[in-house]
Amino acid sequence: MNNTYRFLLLAGVTASSAFFAGCETAQGVKNPSGVPVTEMRPDERGFVAGTGVESQDLVAVTDKMARSILGIPQIARAAVEPSIVLEPVVNNTRFPINKDIFLTRIRSQLNSKAMGRVSFLDRAMMKTLEHERALKQSGQVTASANPNAVEFGGADFFLTGQLDGLATRTSQGTSDYILYTFRLTDARTSRIVWEDSAEIKKQGLEDAAYR
Amino acid sequence: MRPLTRFLFATAALLAFAGCVEIPDQPPGPRAAAPGGDPRFANVDDRDRVLFEYRFAASSMRAGNFDDARKLLDDAILRIGGVISGPDEAARRARGLFTAEREKTFIGEPYERVMAFYYRGLLYWRDGQPDNARACFRSGQFIDGDAEADTYKGDYVLLDYLDGLASTKLAADGSDARTRAEKTAKHSLPAYDPAANVLCFLEFGPGPRKVAAGQYGEQLKFQLSPSRVRSATLSLAGQNLHFTPWDNLNFQAMTRGGRVMDYILGNKAVFKRNANTVGDLALAGSAIATDNAYKEKKRVVTDENGRQHVVTDVEKDQGSENTALILGAVGIASKIFSAATETRADTRTWDNLPQYLSFAALRLPPGEHMAILQFFDADGHAIQDLTRRVAITVGDPARDTVVFLSELKR
Numbered sequence: 233m234n235n236t237y238r239f240l241l242l243a244g245v246t247a248s249s250a251f252f253a254g255c256e257t258a259q260g261v262k263n264p265s266g267v268p269v270t271e272m273r274p275d276e277r278g279f280v281a282g283t284g285v286e287s288q289d290l291v292a293v294t295d296k297m298a299r300s301i302l303g304i305p306q307i308a309r310a311a312v313e314p315s316i317v318l319e320p321v322v323n324n325t326r327f328p329i330n331k332d333i334f335l336t337r338i339r340s341q342l343n344s345k346a347m348g349r350v351s352f353l354d355r356a357m358m359k360t361l362e363h364e365r366a367l368k369q370s371g372q373v374t375a376s377a378n379p380n381a382v383e384f385g386g387a388d389f390f391l392t393g394q395l396d397g398l399a400t401r402t403s404q405g406t407s408d409y410i411l412y413t414f415r416l417t418d419a420r421t422s423r424i425v426w427e428d429s430a431e432i433k434k435q436g437l438e439d440a441a442y443r
Numbered sequence: 444m445r446p447l448t449r450f451l452f453a454t455a456a457l458l459a460f461a462g463c464v465e466i467p468d469q470p471p472g473p474r475a476a477a478p479g480g481d482p483r484f485a486n487v488d489d490r491d492r493v494l495f496e497y498r499f500a501a502s503s504m505r506a507g508n509f510d511d512a513r514k515l516l517d518d519a520i521l522r523i524g525g526v527i528s529g530p531d532e533a534a535r536r537a538r539g540l541f542t543a544e545r546e547k548t549f550i551g552e553p554y555e556r557v558m559a560f561y562y563r564g565l566l567y568w569r570d571g572q573p574d575n576a577r578a579c580f581r582s583g584q585f586i587d588g589d590a591e592a593d594t595y596k597g598d599y600v601l602l603d604y605l606d607g608l609a610s611t612k613l614a615a616d617g618s619d620a621r622t623r624a625e626k627t628a629k630h631s632l633p634a635y636d637p638a639a640n641v642l643c644f645l646e647f648g649p650g651p652r653k654v655a656a657g658q659y660g661e662q663l664k665f666q667l668s669p670s671r672v673r674s675a676t677l678s679l680a681g682q683n684l685h686f687t688p689w690d691n692l693n694f695q696a697m698t699r700g701g702r703v704m705d706y707i708l709g710n711k712a713v714f715k716r717n718a719n720t721v722g723d724l725a726l727a728g729s730a731i732a733t734d735n736a737y738k739e740k741k742r743v744v745t746d747e748n749g750r751q752h753v754v755t756d757v758e759k760d761q762g763s764e765n766t767a768l769i770l771g772a773v774g775i776a777s778k779i780f781s782a783a784t785e786t787r788a789d790t791r792t793w794d795n796l797p798q799y800l801s802f803a804a805l806r807l808p809p810g811e812h813m814a815i816l817q818f819f820d821a822d823g824h825a826i827q828d829l830t831r832r833v834a835i836t837v838g839d840p841a842r843d844t845v846v847f848l849s850e851l852k853r
Binding site for chain 1: 520524530531534535537538544547550563564567572574575576577578579581582585588589613615702703704707
């Protein structure tokens with residue numbers, strides 16, 4: 233093999249090496265595969281599907297709130313079981329959520345664990361209840377008690393809450409912090425007799441194909 | 444031409460033309476499960492599902508089928524929100540050399556995702572949930588934070604304005620959001636009226652379309668169609684609401700700046716070009732080596748009669764032949780790789796978006812109100828064929844009445 237052919241052969245092999253080296257199209261792209269979302273808690277880390285409000289947050293937050301409410305003197309040492317009305321949660325985050333689900337879970341946790349120490353008034357049913365009472369008062373349907381007596385319960389406390397959020401987005405990824413705050417307000421004095429909060433921070437980076 | 448040379452040229456020509464094969468726009472793939480048995484999704488690829496949900500949702504909004512739009516947008520937003528979920532196989536493949544970008548699951552460019560949140564926000568407001576509507580507007584503005592230049596990050600006027608309006612209606616402070624809206628607005632914004640119970644959202648003009656540009660279609664560009672409508676009025680109950688553009692989706696699409704994916708597609712294009720060049724050079728080298736693999740040597744021989752003859756011998760140079768074969772193989776491989784490299788930018792577009800978004804709020808008593816909607820061109824002349832009567836029903840006083848008006852037909 234003379235020098236010319238050796239040169240051609242070498243050039244061919246070099247070119248093909250360079251060619252295959254170029255197969256990596258994401259060269260220079262930081263984290264082309266993205267970074268899995270990490271749940272940022274003081275004591276644990278986990279993998280979640282997004283940076284928004286998710287079921288595990290709901291469970292953690294509502295469990296904490298239910299435990300916290302049961303411990304306050306107004307509930308734990310009440311002579312008569314106090315009546316609580318739920319007021320809608322206000323969502324101040326960037327995530328549209330089903331807000332009622334928080335209070336519904338707190339209510340169900342309290343009802344199942346409070347063993348009669350607290351009761352809830354179903355204000356969502358008021359229209360239906362009033363209609364039923366009117367039917368009884370007019371004699372259109374039977375009544376097992378005096379339908380003219382005022383028996384709808386009044387609230388001793390209002391339970392409500394709000395979700396506040398802080399969001400950051402940079403080339404490093406997306407970070408979302410959500411503060412969940414719930415409070416119990418005395419219906420007679422307007423004093424906040426209990427308030428507790430939970431906070432969750434999550435961050436992640438989507439695949440380079442979506443950036 | 445010798446057999447080896449003929450073979451190499453024939454193969455190269457075949458490969459060159461093989462590169463011209465048109466890949467169908469929608470190659471077959473896994474089908475999306477029809478949401479709720481929706482027959483519209485029966486033939487939609489899973490990766491295109493969000494795209495079709497976007498399109499159907501916009502059509503449903505315009506047709507007044509808000510329940511359908513809500514269902515479609517909820518599913519689409521769920522999918523958009525799930526892109527940060529760790530390794531994504533489809534996305535990983537789309538970054539690869541031999542898979543087109545359009546193979547990834549479609550979630551849309553930021554302006555498209557913003558619009559999904561915008562429409563969903565209107566529906567939340569319509570359902571009496573202004574805080575969730577505000578969450579959607581905030582998400583939209585957050586997604587627009589993807590723009591390369593700081594000037595264009597989160598610069599939707601309407602989203603900030605509505606954020607502030609929702610806060611005001613929720614008895615919170617909406618002034619910060621309003622200040623942000625004023626900073627980016629090109630016209631003065633109306634003061635918030637917490638008692639305004641009818642919110643009119645108007646859209647007009649055709650939205651941007653995506654096109655692939657560059658030598659190998661590796662650049663994502665936008666095709667803009669000018670809107671013949673530039674403003675509108677809604678006349679009812681002695682009031683005349685004037686609508687001018689608050690946000691321009693063409694502008695939003697154009698000002699996003701470079702994507703990381705553009706960089707990847709650029710690398711793919713460089714690879715495709717280099718592979719093609721290497722293929723050309725290697726095949727040319729192979730042809731030269733082939734030509735030189737066989738050498739004719741003339742020599743003079745003397746026969747038994749003492750006469751001299753010139754005899755031509757063909758001498759094979761084994762080294763040259765090997766070189767020709769190796770270079771030929773390299774050339775063919777390079778051509779194959781070049782032809783197979785998918786550089787084209789993903790041009791799947793939410794193709795029924797508007798160009799302009801506008802808004803006005805007013806107070807109306809409960810009941811049905813008839814209004815006349817008129818559109819105007821750039822010279823302020825009414826476009827007669829677009830004029831129409833609109834019925835506005837103000838119902839439950841506990842919630843705002845959301846009126847959605849569009850110049851677009853589908």
